[in-house]
Amino acid sequence: MQYAKPKTATEAARLLGAETGVTRVLAGGTDVMVQLKAGMVEPALIVDIKGIPGIRSITPEAGGFRIGAAVSGLELGDHAALCAMFPGVTEAAQLIGSKQVQGRCSMVGNLCNGSPAADAVPALFAANAVVRIEGPNGSRDAAVETIPTAPGRTSLAKGEIITSVLLPAPVPHSADAYLRFIPRTEMDIAVASAGVSLTIDASGTITAARVALGAVAPTVMLVDACAAAIIGTKLDAAAQAALEQAASAACKPIDDKRGTIEFRTKVAGVLARRAALIAYERAGGRK
Amino acid sequence: MKTIQVATTINGDATEFVCAPDESLLDVLRNRLGLTGAKEGCGTGDCGACTVTLDGRMVCSCLVLGAEVEGSTITTIEGMSTGDALHPLQQAFIDHAALQCGICTPGILVAAKALLDRNPDPTDTELRYWLAGNLCRCTGYDKIIAAVQDAAAKMRTA
Amino acid sequence: MMDTGVSKRKFKQVGTRPARPDGVDKVKGRAMYGADMTAPGMLTGRILRSPHAHAEIVSIDVSEAVALTGVKAVVTGADLVAQDDIAMRDIQINVLATDKVLYDGHAVAAVAAVNADVARAALKLIKVTYRALPHVTDVDAAMAPDAPVVQAGRSLETVPAGMSANVTNQCEFGHGNLDAGFARADLVIERSFTTAATHQGYIEPHACLASMTSDGKAEVWCCTQGHFNVRSICAPLLGIEASQLRVTASEIGGGFGGKTAVFIEPVALALSRKSGRPVKIVMTRDEVFKATGPTVATSMDVKIGMTKDGRITAGDATLRYSGGAFPCGTVEMGAQSAFAAYDLEAVRTLGWNVLTNRPKEAAYRAPGAPQAIYAVESVIDELCQKLNLDPLDVRIKNAATKGTLSSYGPTFDDIGLMATLEAAKNHPHYSAPLGKNQGRGLSAGFWFNFGGNTSVSLTVNTDGTVSVSEGNPDIGGSRASISLMAAEELGIGYDKVRTIIADTASLGHNDNTDGSRVTFAVGLATIHAARDVIKKMCGRAARMWDIDEDAVTWVDGAAVPAGDNAGKFPPMTLAEIAATSLQTGGPLAGHHEFTADGAGVSFGVHLCDIEVDPETGHTSVLRYTVFQDAGKAVHPDYVEGQMQGGAVQGIGWALNEEYIYGRDGRLQNAGFLDYRIPVASDLPKIDTVILEIPNPGHPYGVRGVGETPIVPPLAAVSNAVARAIGMRMTSLPMSPPRILKALSGG
Incomplete structure (x- = not known):
């Protein structure tokens, strides 16, 4: 060498x-x-x-x-x-x-x-890097x-x-968030993950969004259906549910030593919803 | 494999060594320089027993090539204290029985010092997250946390 | 520490918390562990391991490896002496396989080369031809009648005809009439449980440096829990006598039972003999997981009956343990300990050991007990829930006490279970409020503790200091405890005593550092050795005073006349006697060799608060308190350390640690990334409460404390999860996918 x-x-x-x-x-x-x-x-x-x-x-x-x-x-x-x-x-x-x-x-x-489980990558996808x-x-x-x-x-x-x-420079009233699931608190590879970047208008309505999921497919993937589920909403309960469902529906995970198909599919949806809520609040939307 | 000549500063001493291109800094320290204080628990960056500081940042020396450290400054556990004095962290680990077998201790001491250099007054939670990369299987971490906090308190008033 | 009201001897040194003698070396990185030793001309040894879970070795061709420049020796199973004794033969073929490989990672051959690169290259040149065989890694699958047979002909006569050939032994314990007991119950619950194999997870991989010459003289430096055991095993495998092999124990970087076994030392010796040079072998972490002992994997059924007011009427447990590819007796300890905490009229435990294509089980802290007690304590907790009873009150109501006929035969002497349960009940933790998605669990735990063969030598130096030589590797501060006991008995300061771990040539045989025996048994031998030299020092004083030897006694570190009739002389201190010893009869030394008996059993109770994220199945341990009877805590810091460390290993076992095998029978998570031991941020403070109910079998009341703490956490955590999610998990670990699956209806 x-x-x-x-x-x-x-x-x-x-x-x-x-x-x-x-x-x-x-x-x-x-x-x-x-x-x-x-x-x-x-x-x-x-x-x-x-x-x-x-x-x-x-x-x-x-x-x-x-x-x-x-x-x-x-x-x-x-x-x-x-x-x-x-x-x-x-x-x-x-x-x-x-x-x-x-x-x-x-x-x-x-x-x-x-x-596919790389932590930085879903966030980079969401941030349009x-x-x-x-x-x-x-x-x-x-x-x-x-x-x-x-x-x-x-x-x-x-x-x-x-x-x-x-x-790239975010437009005003934009913010991002990333969440991953690991069994411990540190030192694990993500079993499922979600990166969300979104923009809101003065009324709190989401005008743009990018949602990426990790560890649920052969590569990190940008999921347009997730973005579509929340664009035009104020991330109310129905939009959250739609986002969660869209995320889970997009998953094509495997069973391995770190998690099951069933687990990853469910948790990816939960994480997408939770990350979107964090990003929404960061962007200035109410909780 | 052709060896590479590397000049560094280790624990304050100008140090030159030769190493193979694929040889880790940990292997250089342990096998070529006799600095066996850094331990190999895994060789994959998962246990922290080989923690040293490289140009002021703590790293797993098993995840650094020897060839990479040309011109760098490295501190190992052997450089934590000089002469017959102990660093306050070292003394606190003895006083609080923060080690049982002691194999993780050098890495944890280097890591704890790196934290206190950045943050002299960490919360227990900050400390626990900072030390998450240093596995200890004997203590359950409790006395380690107590020892670091005691040393931190002493260092703040020193 | 709590005052239990038991009258106690007043101690001057024992019970204090002085600095350990090896502390400075360890915090400065100077302490020498297994991999830290070098020798001139040393070679690097490496081991070739099986990629198959189960295969016949058709042939091994080492010629290309031998021919590689820089390779100095290659050995295979043929280089070790074939053993007749079946237990030794199991070790022999585990160290280097002969006819078959029995698990993924089984050692097949080894090389010694001038450096690690050459050694690695040489391993690739060894041509092993395998014929793959069907494999089985699951304990229940291995009991099926048509299961692949791991090793034929290994069933003992205790095993009933018709069972799978993988069942090697059966054991049964208990007393009373089960049917009558269950008939008296208001509620009977029967549940099945499984627990995954877990690894001891010591941070220091196995390492040794061996040197052997052609005339059969040999030296080994290694990290081990018992260097006398290393000698006992290596000598016959190399065909040499014990006297010719000196083994020195390095500092040891954790063991928890796993370093009571021998893996690499005979290989390094064989390589050294063949190459004529010292050989060092250091395992990689991958090798540690694949080829050294995890604990048993289990499958268990437990049935317990209880009256409405919380009296247990009968308990029955069936345990199926797999100790891997070799017979192992761990299930007997599980079967004996399952119901040990309870005073029962009717109890039975039945156990089987089952062979699977997994590495040979090695002891792991109270081997066999955590699993069985997890199952029993889970069913008791469920009974308490269903009968609406306080789980601590129920345990107090049924607790074993002095005079109880234990579930495994003996009648208990003084034991600390009741005091421990009451301490838990009165602790603020037990009544603290809980929030949403939170639950509190508790469990009692038990371990026998052992004594065993022990040899200690104690010398009084002419400057008035004392050197203690003992033969048990210090795995968690025992040198400090032994020094404390020597100082206490001799009446001198702790700082006047230094305890070292002597090599195998310097003392009689010592059993392994295991069974929570060191502070008890080595401490007892040290006390006896001190008494031996005290007698000699009294003799020296008597001679100087010209009075009868029996008229001198030892008080507070000095010889004094036993009474006024003996004569009037000022006390003659140890230092004064030592100073003139070379003129009054020669060097002063005491020693003691024995098989220690009377190790008192130890009980513990753990309280655990858990929060579960219902959307992900993630668990967080919020609060944890350990209550344990230590008999007498010689060095309380290290007693607490055992309690905390054992609890955390148990928490890891309950939540995330497991051996995961693929369909190919290969281990999938042989590293710290995916074998998930708890990290600092996973844990709260682990609170400790030491109870001191003296062990009648030790002059200071000492009980072993090292193993009991890993027993209760499995059920304490599981019971907390059950109460947090309103659902009972019956498989460990309770990893998030398993919890989420249960929450979503299974």
Whole structure:
């Protein structure tokens, strides 16, 4: 195995593109190192991207924030303005692993690991995040929901890396929230999860919404039917029930050691409802 | 595998080592540098026994490559106190019987210090969530919480 | 601590809370655990494990591994001495399989190489040809007549004809007429329960460093609960004599029973002998879960009858325990302890052990008792609910006391159950209000406690200090307790005593650190060893005073004339006698070797408040209080620590911990991510109340305390959940999917 720490994204993309064997990108390493330890992967090349300028920065951009691919959960949580604007995303990112893992893990790593249970990803979907990709053919932007394609797989081409993620400026009276279910209070992988972002008007009526569910399908998924269930409502009991039902109806989960189909289907609905209520209140709607 | 030469500062001392590209910082500390205070309980970041601080942030050293720490500053349990003095947290762990077998103790001490460096007066709940990544199977955590709070109180008035 | 009104000896040292002698090393990261030792020229050992739940080993070809540069030795089951004794043979084939692999993770071969990378590569070059066999991992499935047979011919004569060949032993305990008892009841409830296998979950993986030379001299450094046991097992497996093998116990990073078994030490010795170099083996966490002992998985039926006023008229339990792929006697302890808390006219427990394709069960804190008592205490709680009776009053009404014929045979001497129940009843926790979706559960618990073979040596140094050598690895502060008892008996300060764990060459045999025996049995041996040297010191004083030896007695750390007739001499302190000892007859030392008897049984009562989220099945433990009889708490901090730690292990067992097997018979959650032990934020403060009802079998009244605390939590938590959700769960763990399923109508 070789270890490389390039100084630019272009060089990182070139190294990854040129390597014929298995490669891994190293940001926080909290997934890659586990894969190495378990012998799940024996990469020929590991590219540590932390030497790339800006990769560990949080920068205001067009009223939102651009977050470098190697920014850790702890750094996100320590950024007051970011947390105030995107409480759902930053809380989600801070649920990944332990406080030790928080010192290293990144949202982009969480995304590229391709797990349907990744905590940051439903919140990023809901927040309409856009990733910037560096590759052999230069730079491109992509909607975050186009990245995961299957468990452990992404749409990134060989040699492509994500260098940052943009959280676009929210319109006024918008807010987000993320909830996950785990058996303990910490340290577990989500058994089901829901990220919600919504906007309300002066009357408290929801005018826009994005709802994403995690751990209930092969990838995190954006569920339009959930958004439709609450848009045009004041999230009254009927809308809550419709949202819950739409979320459960969208689930295509599996039975595994972490939960049953039945459990995930039911709890995803509960979480979508509860997350929507939190987002609604944060946006300025009454409880 | 060709080894990589790395220069770091560990517990205040300039330290150079060579390691394999896929070797964890924990293995470097334990097997190459004789710093066996950090323990391997799982190797997958689930137990916290290998906790060290890397450039001021606590990490599981099993989830860090040795090759990554070039130019970094690392503190391990061996660097928590100097000479014959104990850090107030270390003394509190003895005074409150906050360890039984003691295997998780180095990681918990490093983690507790990292919290108190950020927040000198945590609530019990904050402390319990901060330490959720440090498994202890002997104590039920009760005396650990009491010890950290006692040390925190002493450190605030020191 | 509560004053129970029992007259007590006045102690000067025992009952205080001094700093433990190994504390500074442990908080500074200097203490040496199993994996922390190195030796010049040391090799890394690694073990190849079966990917099959059950398979015949057709062939093993190690030639490519042997040929790999950096590989210094490869061993298989053929490198260990075949054992005739059946118990030893079970250990032998568990350590390295021979004809068959019996579970996912069963060791098949091992390599020693210059580093871990080469060792890993070498394992991949070992070619094992398996012929897969049908497997069974579920205890009830394994009892079916057509179940795959894990090991043939292992049923004892106690097993009735016609049962599955996987049933290895049957046991039965009890007394009285069950039918008459049930006929007298106003209500009889019969329920079936299951509990999942759980792992001890010690944070330190098994580790050892072994060195063996071609002339049969060998050394082992390892983390173990009993290094004498390691010697007893390794020596015959390597074909050497006990005297040639010295085993030193490292500091131990948790065991809870799981490190009473031997797994890697014989393999490391065989690799060392073959390579001519020291070999270190450290298990990965994955290996710990797959190949070291979890506790038994169980399936149980319990039937109890009760009168309207809360008197239990009869109790009957049938226990089906699986200790994995090898016969195990744990079900007997479950059957004996199931109804031990109660004074019953009619009681019976019937138990079977069943083979399954799972790792060999190892002891886990009160092995066998938590499961059976969970089932019994659940049914009693349901009877209380249905008869509208206070569950503590019912337990008080039926509690075993001094003179009770226990459900497993013996008649109880002084026991602390009633005092413990009354303490719980009078505690503010029991009457605190509860909110919505909350419930309070309680359970009594019991453990026998053991004594066993023990050897202690105590030397009085010329500077007036005392060194105690004992042979039981200190797993939770026992060196402090032993020092306290030596100081108490000798009448000197705690800081004048240092207790160490000696190696196998330095003392007579010591049984494992298990059965809650160390503070009791090693403490007793230490007291006797102190008395032995006191007698010698009195002799030295007598000689110096030129009076009769019998005319000298020992008071407050000094020899004094026994009475005025003996003569008038000022007290001669231990330090004064020690200072001149080399001139008055030579070094002073006492020792004691015995099979300790009289370990008093221990009872505990736990109270638990739980809140359940009815929409997700998530549980939160809100409040928890442990009441336990310690006989005499030698070092109360470490007694409380046992009570808290055991309670939390039991909470984990009740709520989330379980071995999960796939249809392929392979373990699916061999790591701390998905084997979910409680983390700090899962728990409230664990409150403790120590009761002290002296054990008549110990001069200070000491009872073992280590195991009882894991017994009540299973039912205490389950009973709290039952009252919170208005529905009774009969399978552990009560993981959120199971609770939600029950709430949505099953």
